[in-house]
Amino acid sequence: MVLPQFYIDDIIKKAIEEDINYIDMTSDYLIADDSISKASFVAKDNGIVAGINFAMRVFELLDPNVKTEVLIPDGETVEKGEVIANISGRTRALLKGERTALNIVQHLSGIATETNKCVKLVSGTKASVTDTRKTLPGLRALQKYAVVAGGGKNHRFNLSDGAMIKDNHIDACGSITKAVETLRSKVGHMVKIEVETRNLKEVEEALTAKADIIMLDNMDTATMKKAVEMAGGRALFEASGNITHENIREVAETGVDIISLGALTHSVKCFDISMKIKKSK
Amino acid sequence: MVLPQFYIDDIIKKAIEEDINYIDMTSDYLIADDSISKASFVAKDNGIVAGINFAMRVFELLDPNVKTEVLIPDGETVEKGEVIANISGRTRALLKGERTALNIVQHLSGIATETNKCVKLVSGTKASVTDTRKTLPGLRALQKYAVVAGGGKNHRFNLSDGAMIKDNHIDACGSITKAVETLRSKVGHMVKIEVETRNLKEVEEALTAKADIIMLDNMDTATMKKAVEMAGGRALFEASGNITHENIREVAETGVDIISLGALTHSVKCFDISMKIKKSK
Amino acid sequence: MVLPQFYIDDIIKKAIEEDINYIDMTSDYLIADDSISKASFVAKDNGIVAGINFAMRVFELLDPNVKTEVLIPDGETVEKGEVIANISGRTRALLKGERTALNIVQHLSGIATETNKCVKLVSGTKASVTDTRKTLPGLRALQKYAVVAGGGKNHRFNLSDGAMIKDNHIDACGSITKAVETLRSKVGHMVKIEVETRNLKEVEEALTAKADIIMLDNMDTATMKKAVEMAGGRALFEASGNITHENIREVAETGVDIISLGALTHSVKCFDISMKIKKSK
């Protein structure tokens, strides 16, 4: 997954403006303009790296002469104490970019690390781990990028690129069947239709209506299993709601294809990384 | 704390564009344009509300005819099951704004709720609970707003509005004394100078150099206590590093003035709120 | 299909800035500030209206006191001489907005009108008429909106919301089968996979690989027909390339599901509309 550079740059510039606006008075007034340093980004925990290039980009945008070297790229495992990346250049640029760079890579690595834990917990089943639209304002693309870095998959990016029929839509149309039919007649051919269901009766109706995907909303695993069996491969199944480290394996073993977790992006624990500076001259 | 409306609007519009870009095909194709509904934002946990006006604004920006009513404003306590706000208007607008509105108010209420827990834990001491610059890209103002809603206070907004001397700055100048002096001679008269210290010797030097605030970085509470006593009111003290629900009271009781916590903004657990829709016609 | 108002507003403001930047000196210096007029948008041809609300919005953005009334909304048929919309308000605002408003509604109605001609030509077959990514810079959403207004459907909005495997991708993977498999293992569950084919052998391989959609690129109708028959409903078929008013019916009768036409958006003939002003005081 590769986001256009200028898209990332816009987010980074905004973050730098938030943090510097307009000067770093401590560094500008205390550090000589020609002071040069080296620094390392060091993991303080075990996990998966995500966003290290974006963190490096912070320094490049502050000073094009800063040199950066990534040792552990996005998607790779890192262990406590390992160096993820090195940078060298003007001390001022290093100090000014430190906080913004860490804020980005710590948040995204936090997402990747948690995603990866879930992926490992379901390993060997056919279930994939997926994000949701429960992302933070302005950060959807970065957060979904981090989910992929952690081994997860992306649910739809937005309301334009996939159709999800929920209870309000069903009520408006009268039935699941009518809703799926109406929608199919209007959307383009590239659009898949997913239906949110709460019981096996709804699952059955969604199957008959030829939904592409059926979401099993907050069901117990026994019911999920029946739903999957009932379908016999006629649709994909997404399990959603109240899924934890404790029950995710059991959910995966029901045979569902997708397990989606809002917490991957709405309740992120940052992954601890520190930047160690060594003045060189 | 009151952010200019158009500042908030820019963040909300960006979030809507992320989520809709360009259409909500499910709602546009299944819900009649003139369908009208009511909805309520209901707390699913106990906590502090923050950002409910911003959530309401999502709907107003999607459709200026939506009516909103906030029952529990920002900064107030909410209990599980209580209605925080009601909205009514076009069903399409309600469905389109739901996710974006919840993403905002859940994140900010999560920050306010956690902040408030810490504030209560130190209640009765003179310590205030403060955020840091460890915020998410593009969300600093909103996150700091939520900290205030939770009863906390704001550390500096950015590197322009306060000076914080860290080890690299001290190295560059030769000593804490020299760093404080140099900086004082250059910054404007509205700027306070804070010095980061790691032991009592540094605290002493910072006191002598007349730092306005002294940060006690990762010290044990016994050392913190000595630092505070040593100062005899000559400076304010900020405790920082490894502060948890378990030890925050003990830290507060050392006599420090400020306890700052990165986790308030870098590791937010969202506060669970749901939007219940009731179609009216 | 309903685009967020502020998204449209950004495009309109940009267009107004192009045209006014900074003043309309003729109107500002010759027309009294309090002069009021009425005006009508009148069709000068037969066709389908698209973008009339966006055209009205031009005047509202120039002067919030202008009143607008749409008589023939987007998607409806209009005949030569019919009034599509009326506006009244400051003469200056009417004169300043005239060109920008017409430029928008003439372009979009041109797209809707041409799309509708194609839709009528295939009427009675199961083929739908679809746009492509061959849109003009900055205008994709508006152009795709106009295609829907004309009775057409939208192909994918962008490279993020659907996968289309072309020859270069196939070469990179070694075979259609390998490309579809690889992609299926990586993309989210909401994504459909379309494969571009140039002969029946490729169609067969795509069918076996379980592509969701198969594009028949520049094939003659006899070959298309064979492809459709061969599939027996296992995939959807999109016909693409060299499709004209003359042959579109024949293509539709091969049994393909989708006929996509780049010309709908890359070679638009504007639909002629004039704005007739009547000074009222």
Added chain:
Amino acid sequence: MVLPQFYIDDIIKKAIEEDINYIDMTSDYLIADDSISKASFVAKDNGIVAGINFAMRVFELLDPNVKTEVLIPDGETVEKGEVIANISGRTRALLKGERTALNIVQHLSGIATETNKCVKLVSGTKASVTDTRKTLPGLRALQKYAVVAGGGKNHRFNLSDGAMIKDNHIDACGSITKAVETLRSKVGHMVKIEVETRNLKEVEEALTAKADIIMLDNMDTATMKKAVEMAGGRALFEASGNITHENIREVAETGVDIISLGALTHSVKCFDISMKIKKSK
């Protein structure tokens, strides 16, 4: 005519965001990151090139390491089958930029080619071929650039840089004479004043009022000729309205100075160019 690079870049970035937002999943998941290819932009018709540098810029913005070489620059004639430009670099960047680059250069070359046909048709007369303000939203500068590439000239860019008195302005002032006088007393000395006329009586009044330019709106060629003769060089004449390939020569031979055509920019037929990719490693 040379537009500032960052102005062009903003339009191109917007176009890329429309098309990629946020990833090209097919290419990102199927093409190796280090795969390198070459590609050529090949004309599929005879015409005039415009916008080839902007098309090249798409690739440079996606990947600064892409190398581009323009063989036939803007404003030059190209024949079917000729290579206009070559590019080489990452296959992913080439595939991601292809559609956006073609959309731009095909549209602009379409404008240049049609402009050039008109220019050739009036060759030998003193008439120049000119665009209008009938441009597409957001594309005015690019479209006017393409008109110049095709050998045409630009009418005013916007309402700020030239005054055009139309019937509503004349009504507001009472007479052509009064309108020209009023305007002349208010506008700066760099502004020319053009008056739109519909018959010889109005032409005469405009001449007496010393209009710099007189537009002959939808007149027959006999009347145009009389107008030009009547003027004896006291003003420039612009012919406008219902001008086609069939009658443009006849119009030019009336002695008018300018022939303006809205169709150059409002009804553009794209010029067919294809991008042929050759994987190199």
Added chain:
Amino acid sequence: MVLPQFYIDDIIKKAIEEDINYIDMTSDYLIADDSISKASFVAKDNGIVAGINFAMRVFELLDPNVKTEVLIPDGETVEKGEVIANISGRTRALLKGERTALNIVQHLSGIATETNKCVKLVSGTKASVTDTRKTLPGLRALQKYAVVAGGGKNHRFNLSDGAMIKDNHIDACGSITKAVETLRSKVGHMVKIEVETRNLKEVEEALTAKADIIMLDNMDTATMKKAVEMAGGRALFEASGNITHENIREVAETGVDIISLGALTHSVKCFDISMKIKKSK
């Protein structure tokens, strides 16, 4: 001269963000949210008002419920002590907007007042007072608006809407004659051509080349007079360089048509206005 509202709004929002970013802590923490006040904008000198509507707009953008009333509109004379405008509404909004509103109206009224002094000094001659391109970054439109409010006229807005041949251009072409000819053959018919001259020989050549306007650069008034006489009405003359209150009348009496002054916009003395607040409840 009427600039589009949203154009002005963008400048005002930017100015508010500079000043508030993100909160006015003094007012937000000390003034009750429901406190209401009245305030008046009072002139502290004699002059010409410009930008009072833009100043009022600051408050409306901060709080749509603020009521504003302009007593002395742009372009009118104001005397020391007179009330220019009244506002009423939330005290917080009034305090937050005060500085930004004053900064705008004081700067623009300063320009209008100085322009008007010059206009009066040349009154009775045919010379008009004109601005230049010597404006401050981001403020060109506002500054040129203020010049018109003061009774002056606008020189070209930018390099796109008028041609000015300077010595470097003449050198590049070989002669004034060649430069004017070349340019005339390339620019559109709405473009006037001005030539910068430094002596009568150049004036003569410019006249022969049929320049529309001739700039007399830093000439003494005797030479200017000769230039004007020599021309016999064949061109307009612009006097430029070293023009002061002391010599402007003498320059005007040479018969030149335009006197342009960079100082109107590059060296503005602000016009003193104060905002007097009266708390009402």
Added chain:
Amino acid sequence: MVLPQFYIDDIIKKAIEEDINYIDMTSDYLIADDSISKASFVAKDNGIVAGINFAMRVFELLDPNVKTEVLIPDGETVEKGEVIANISGRTRALLKGERTALNIVQHLSGIATETNKCVKLVSGTKASVTDTRKTLPGLRALQKYAVVAGGGKNHRFNLSDGAMIKDNHIDACGSITKAVETLRSKVGHMVKIEVETRNLKEVEEALTAKADIIMLDNMDTATMKKAVEMAGGRALFEASGNITHENIREVAETGVDIISLGALTHSVKCFDISMKIKKSK
């Protein structure tokens, strides 16, 4: 003081767009694309340079191949006739950037020069010279940068980074004491509190309330002196209002710490610099 490059770039690009929008027709049509020139920025007066790097940046943004060399950097003294910077590159880029570059460096050098005059006038006293929030829209950071270049210091950047209690705030709270107390209990620990006073009674109350800084608003120097003596070092003092070259020394000698001058930024006389071009080939 070092502003992020991309922050500066945004202001410069906006300024270029104001001036070029879209082409420099004179240069584009008269100067050959491959013409190369050298140019020098020459001071036409004695003063302090500020903004020369920003001026150089104008050319770099127009053409990355332009070479620039700064001889007299920001903050240094320049004498009439001295060369501040040299540039070489495409003649077109030099001509296109000239006006915008000069507008920036002349304005900022004007600020630095005037600031420096005031700094010299108070030299030997402990008073520093400070700017205010009386800046021009969109130019606050640049103007404050120039004040520092001239040897002055910055007052607060905006309402978020310092608290200033004025009469309306005091009225709202009942007393200075109450206002300071309330504010201290709410703002973060990095915030200093300044109180505006108009007489010695208010000074005394502010001292008792432990204001960090006391502004002496429009007081005579005798009163200022008494205020300073009364304080005995308990607070800093800022003199403000009606300070001129004539009285600034006397004010400084009262013992105040800060002298703030709105005129440094609201009434700037531009510093005269010219760009001399020498065509090289």
